[in-house]
Amino acid sequence: MKRFKVMTMRKQTKNNLITFVGAAVLFFAMAALSQAGVLNNKITGLLVPIGIYVILAISLNLTVGVLGELSLGHAGFMCVGAYVSGAVSLVIQNSPNLAVPDWLRFALAIVLGGIMAAVFGVLIGIPVLRLRGDYLAIVTLGFGEIMKSLANNIYLVMDNNGLHFGFTQAPELGENSEGAKELLRGPIGMSAPQDTNIWVVSVVLLICLAALMMFIDSKSGRACMAVRDNYIAAQSVGINVTKFRLMAFTISAAIAGVAGALYSHSISLLAAKKFDYNLSILILVFVVLGGLGSMRGSIIATIILYALPEIFREVGNYRMLIYAIVLIGMMIFNNAPFFIQLRERIGASAPVRKLKGIFKKKKAGGVE
Amino acid sequence: MMSFVSYLVNGLSLGSIYALIALGYTMVYGIAKMLNFAHGDIIMVGGYAALITMATTWCPVWLAIVIAVVVCTVLGVVIEKVAYKPLRGAPPLAVLITAIGVSYLLQNVALLTQTANPKTFTSIAAGAPPFLLVFEGKAPLFFTAAADSPYGDLKPVLTISMETFLAIVVSIVIMVLLTLFINKTKAGKAMLACSEDKGAAQLMGINVNGTITLTFAIGSALAAVAAVLMCSTYPQITPYTGSMPGIKAFVAAVFGGIGSIPGAMIGGVLLGVIEQLSKAYISSQLSDAIVFLVLIIVLVVRPTGILGRKINEKV
Numbered sequence: 262m263k264r265f266k267v268m269t270m271r272k273q274t275k276n277n278l279i280t281f282v283g284a285a286v287l288f289f290a291m292a293a294l295s296q297a298g299v300l301n302n303k304i305t306g307l308l309v310p311i312g313i314y315v316i317l318a319i320s321l322n323l324t325v326g327v328l329g330e331l332s333l334g335h336a337g338f339m340c341v342g343a344y345v346s347g348a349v350s351l352v353i354q355n356s357p358n359l360a361v362p363d364w365l366r367f368a369l370a371i372v373l374g375g376i377m378a379a380v381f382g383v384l385i386g387i388p389v390l391r392l393r394g395d396y397l398a399i400v401t402l403g404f405g406e407i408m409k410s411l412a413n414n415i416y417l418v419m420d421n422n423g424l425h426f427g428f429t430q431a432p433e434l435g436e437n438s439e440g441a442k443e444l445l446r447g448p449i450g451m452s453a454p455q456d457t458n459i460w461v462v463s464v465v466l467l468i469c470l471a472a473l474m475m476f477i478d479s480k481s482g483r484a485c486m487a488v489r490d491n492y493i494a495a496q497s498v499g500i501n502v503t504k505f506r507l508m509a510f511t512i513s514a515a516i517a518g519v520a521g522a523l524y525s526h527s528i529s530l531l532a533a534k535k536f537d538y539n540l541s542i543l544i545l546v547f548v549v550l551g552g553l554g555s556m557r558g559s560i561i562a563t564i565i566l567y568a569l570p571e572i573f574r575e576v577g578n579y580r581m582l583i584y585a586i587v588l589i590g591m592m593i594f595n596n597a598p599f600f601i602q603l604r605e606r607i608g609a610s611a612p613v614r615k616l617k618g619i620f621k622k623k624k625a626g627g628v629e
Numbered sequence: 630m631m632s633f634v635s636y637l638v639n640g641l642s643l644g645s646i647y648a649l650i651a652l653g654y655t656m657v658y659g660i661a662k663m664l665n666f667a668h669g670d671i672i673m674v675g676g677y678a679a680l681i682t683m684a685t686t687w688c689p690v691w692l693a694i695v696i697a698v699v700v701c702t703v704l705g706v707v708i709e710k711v712a713y714k715p716l717r718g719a720p721p722l723a724v725l726i727t728a729i730g731v732s733y734l735l736q737n738v739a740l741l742t743q744t745a746n747p748k749t750f751t752s753i754a755a756g757a758p759p760f761l762l763v764f765e766g767k768a769p770l771f772f773t774a775a776a777d778s779p780y781g782d783l784k785p786v787l788t789i790s791m792e793t794f795l796a797i798v799v800s801i802v803i804m805v806l807l808t809l810f811i812n813k814t815k816a817g818k819a820m821l822a823c824s825e826d827k828g829a830a831q832l833m834g835i836n837v838n839g840t841i842t843l844t845f846a847i848g849s850a851l852a853a854v855a856a857v858l859m860c861s862t863y864p865q866i867t868p869y870t871g872s873m874p875g876i877k878a879f880v881a882a883v884f885g886g887i888g889s890i891p892g893a894m895i896g897g898v899l900l901g902v903i904e905q906l907s908k909a910y911i912s913s914q915l916s917d918a919i920v921f922l923v924l925i926i927v928l929v930v931r932p933t934g935i936l937g938r939k940i941n942e943k944v
Contacts, residue, residue, distance in 0.1 A: 331722065388929045395664060399883045400928055402876070403921035410918035429912055538876065542666075542729055549726045578741050585733035589712055592730065596723035597715040 277474040280557040284470055288312065288463035295459060303572070305459075311567050312462035313524050316469050318547040318559040320516035325545065326554035327477055328509045329489030330390075331398040333541050334405025335517055338378045340536035342518025343525035344412050344445070346374030347453035350526065351444040354454055355419050367456040371465065371522040378518020381408070382511040390506045393492075405541055412533035417445035450532030457527035465523060469516050474556060476512060485509045486554075550591065631762075631786045636909045637902065642793040642862065644901020645800030649855035650878030651885070651893040652807065653848030659824035659888035660844045663721065666728040667708060669875015670735035671849050675701045675856030676866045677743055680750055690753050698853040705849025706842055714838070732872075739868035747867045750860040754791035761785035796858045803854065804894055807847075811890065820844060824888065877904075880924050886937025895935060900924075 295305040317339060324332045350370040353361050361369075385404050392400060416427035418434065420441035425432035434441055445451045476482050484505040487495040496502050525531050551562030570580045594600050650672060657665045679697040682688045688696075712731050716724050762785060811817035822830040823840045831837050859874060860866055881900040885892025900920060907919040927935065 325722075331725075388925065392928060392932050395658075395887065396883060396928055396932060396934075398664075399880060400925050403880065403925050406876075407918045407921050407925075410915055414914055429914055539872075546726055546729065549722055553722070578737075581733065582737040582741065585730050585737055588730035589727055589734065592723050592727040593712070593715050596719035598718045599715055 273478055277478065277556075280560070281467065281470060281474065283557070284315075284560055285463075285467055288459070288466060292459040292463055307568055307571055308459045309457055309462050309523075309527050311564055312459065312466050313520050313527065314544065314547065314567050315560050315563045316462075316466050316520040316523070317517055317544045318551065318563045319470060319473055319556050320513045320520065321544050322548045322551070322554065322556060322559045323473055323477070323509055323513040323516075325548050326552075326559075327482065327489065328485050328506060328513075330393075330506070330510075331395070331545075332401040332513075333398050333538060333545065334401035334403070334408075335513075335544055336536040336538070336540040337401075337405035337408035338381060338514040338517035339521035339524065339540070340405075340408050340412050340533060341381050342374035342378040342521030343531060343536070344415070344451075344521075344533070345377040345518070346370035346522035347451050347525040347531065348417060348445060349373050350453050350456075351417075351451065352419065352424065355442050355444070363454075363456065367454075367461075367526065370453075370526070371519055374522030374525075375515045375519040378521065379511050379515035381518075382514025383507065386507045386510040386514075390503060390510060402538055402541070405536070405538055409533050409536045412536070413448050415445050416443070416447050418443050448532060448534070450530050451525070452530050453525045455526060455529065457523050462523055465519060469519060470556060470560075473512070473516065476509075477556075481505055481508060546588065550588075632909075635787055635789075636905050638787075638789055638797075639793060640902035640905030641898060642796040642901070643905055644898035645797050646855050646859045646862070646897075647874065647878045647881045647901050648894045648897025649800055649803065649851045649858075650874060651881040651897040652804075652890065653851050654879050654882040655885070655887055655890060655893040656820070656844050656848050658882070659890075660820060661713065661717075661841055663713065663724045664728065664879070665848075666725065666875075667731035667735060668848065668852060669871040669873075669878070670732050670739075671701050671705060671852045671871070672856040672859070672874060673739060673866070673868060673871030674704055674735060675853035676750065676860045676870060677739060678853070679753075679857050679860065680748060680866060683751060694753065694854075694857050697857055698850050701849040701853035701856070702846045705845045705852075709842055709845040736868050736872075743868060745868060747865045750864040750866050752792055752861040752864055753857060754795055754861060757791035759791060760789040760794055762787035762789075790862075792858070792862045796862060799854065799858060803851065807851075808890070816840070816843060877920070880921070883934055884924055884927060886934030889934070889936045889938075892934060892936035 291300070291308055294300050295308060317335065321332065321335045324330055324335075347370070350366055353359050353366045353369070385401075389397060389400050389404070414429045416431045418425045418427070418432055418441050420434055422434075425434060429447075431443075431447070477485075484495070484500045485508075487498075487500055488502050488505060492502065547563040547566055548559055550566065551558030551560070566584075570584055573580050573583075576583070650668065653668050653671075654665060657663065657668070675697045678700040679693050682693040682696045683690065708731055712727050713724065716727060811820060819830065819835045819840045820843070822833065822835055823837055827837055830840075855874075856871075860870070877900060878897065881896040882893045883896070884900060885894070885896025903923055904916050904920050908916040911919060931937075
C-alpha cells in the first residue's frame with residue numbers, strides 16, 4: 262500500500278522528499294561523526310556555521326527565487342533575531358528569580374528571535390513591497406544597514422534594580438547598582454551563552470526546510486510564483502498580490518531571524534557590524550549559484566561555497582582571489598548566451614542540462 | 630549660524646564627490662541596465678594609482694591625477710569587455726553576481742599587492758592655505774590666507790579647506806562638461822538613444838557596443854577623479870575604501886532616480902548634505918542610518934526617485 266503511494270506521488274512532492282531526506286541524512290551523519298570524534302576539529306568547527314548559512318540561504322531563496330524580488334538586506338533580519346534572542350537568553354540567565362532550564366531558555370530565545378524578525382518583516386514589508394525591482398533591492402539594503410546601525414548603538418545593563426536600556430551611550434545606573442552586568446554593549450557587542458551545537462542546528466534546519474517547502478508547494482506558494490512570473494496576469498486573475506508578497510517576505514524574515522538566533526548563541530562575542538551588506542550579498546551569491554527557487558541547489562551551493570575557502574586556508578591570501586575568479590567564471594559559463602549556444606552546438610547540452618537539473622529547477626528568470 | 634554654513638559647505642563637498650561616483654552608476658544603469666557593484670572598487674584602484682605615482686619623485690601631482698584617470702578608464706573598459714559583455718542578454722541577477730565577483734576580485738588583488746594596512750594619502754592640495762571668511766565691520770571679506778593674514782587680530786568666522794573647495798569646484802566643472810557632452814555631441818546623443826531603446830538605436834546606425842564601452846570609460850574616469858578628491862579630503866586608503874562610498878553613491882543614484890543624470894547630481898549632493906548635517910546635529914554614529922531612512926521615505930513617497938520617470942507596465 263505504501264509503495265503504491267510513493268509511485269503515484271506528485272513529482273514536486275517526491276522532489277521535496279528527496280531534498281528533505283538528503284539534508285536530514287547528511288546533517289545527522291555529520292553530527293554523529295563529529296560526536297564520535299571521527300572528523301577533525303577543522304571540519305567539526307565548520308558544521309555549525311554551514312548549517313546556519315544553509316538556513317539563511319533557503320530563507321532568502323523564498324524572497325529571491327520564489328517571490329522574485331531581489332533583497333539585499335537579509336542580514337538585517339538575521340541581526341534582529343540574533344539581538345532579540347541574545348538579549349532574552351542573557352536576561353533569563355542573569356535573573357536569579359527565574360529558574361528556567363537551559364533547553365527551554367534556548368528554545369524560547371530562538372522562537373522569540375524568529376517572531377521579532379517576522380514583526381520587522383511585516384513592518385518593513387509594508388513600505389518596501391510598494392516598490393519593485395531595483396528600487397526594492399536598494400530599500401532592503403537601506404533597511405539592513407539601518408538595523409545594523411541601530412543594533413550597534415544599543416546598550417542593556419542589568420543590576421539589582423532591573424534592566425536599564427541605553428541608546429548610543431551606556432545607561433546611567435542609580436544607587437544600589439553593585440553587580441551590574443552589561444548584557445549588550447553597543448559596538449562591542451554581546452556574549453550570549455554558547456548553546457548552539459550541530460544537533461540543534463540540524464533539527465532547526467530541517468524544520469525550516471520542511472516549512473519552506475510546504476509553503477512553496479501550497480496554494481499561497483503557487484500564488485507567489487504566479488506573481489513572480491507575471492505580476493499583471495496574477496493580479497488580473499484575482500490574486501491578492503500584496504498579501505502574498507507580504508506573506509512570503511515575512512516568512513523569509515522569520516526564518517532568517519531563527520538563523521540569527523542560532524548564530525548569536527554560537528559565537529563568543531558578537532558585534533552588530535558583522536551584519537552588513539557584505540553578509541547579505543554573500544548569502545545572495547549562495548542562492549543565485551544554487552539556482553533560483555531550488556532549495557536543494559541552495560543547500561548544496563552553500564555547503565560547497567562556504568566550506569571550500571575554509572578548507573583551503575593553507576593557500577592563504579590567494580583563496581579569496583581564486584573564489585572571485587571562480588565566481589565570475591561560473592556566472593559567465595552558465596549564463597552567457599555564447600556558451601549556451603556553444604554547448605548546444607557540440608551536443609553537450611543534454612548531459613549538462615541533466616547535471617544542471619540537480620541544481621536548477623526553475624530556469625533563471627525568476628527576477629526580471 | 631556660521632557653524633551651520635561650515636557643515637553645509639562640507640556636506641556640499643562630500644555630496645559632490647558622491648555625485649561624481651553616482652554619475653558612473655547611473656550612466657551604466659541607464660545604458661546597460663545593470664547595477665555595477667564593482668564601481669566602488671574602481672574608486673579604490675584610482676586612489677591607489679594616485680598614491681603610488683605621487684610617492685615617486687619624478688611625478689608631479691597633475692600627472693599622478695592623469696595616470697589615475699587613465700588607469701581607471703582602462704580598468705573599466707577591460708572589466709566591461711571581459712566580464713560584462715559576454716553576459717549581455719543574460720538574466721540581470723547573473724550580471725549582478727558577476728559584478729559582485731569583480732568587486733571581490735579587485736579588493737583581493739589590492740589586499741595582496743597593497744596589504745590591508747591603511748596608507749596615508751598625501752592631499753593633492755597639501756600646503757595650500759584655506760579660505761577664510763573674516764568680518765571687518767560689516768563687509769565680509771573672502772580671501773585665501775593662512776597664518777600671515779593682514780587681519781591677524783580678527784578671528785575668521787568660517788574656514789574652508791582647499792580640498793573642500795576643490796571638490797566642489799571640480800565637480801561642478803565636470804558636471805557642466807558632462808551635460809554639454811551628452812546633449813551636444815554625437816557620441817553623447819548616441820548614449821541617450823541607447824538608454825532609451827537599444828534596438829531602435831542600432832537600427833539608426835548607432836554602434837551600441839561602442840557606446841556602452843564609452844559609458845564605462847566615462848564612468849570609471851569620473852570615479853578616478855572622485856577617488857583623488859575623496860582621498861585628499863579623508864586622507865587614508867585601504868582595499869575597502871571604495872565600498873562604503875560606492876554604496877552611498879549607489880543610494881544617491883537611486884535617490885535621484887536611477888538612469889537620470891541630473892538626478893544623480895541632485896541625489897549625490899543632497900545625500901552628502903544630509904549626512905554631514907545629521908553627523909553634526911543628530912548623532913555621528915547614526916548618520917548612516919539617517920541617510921538610509923531619508924532614502925526610504927523618499928522612495929516610498931516617490932517610488933522612482935526624485936527625477937525618475939514612471940514606467941507604466943504594459944500587458
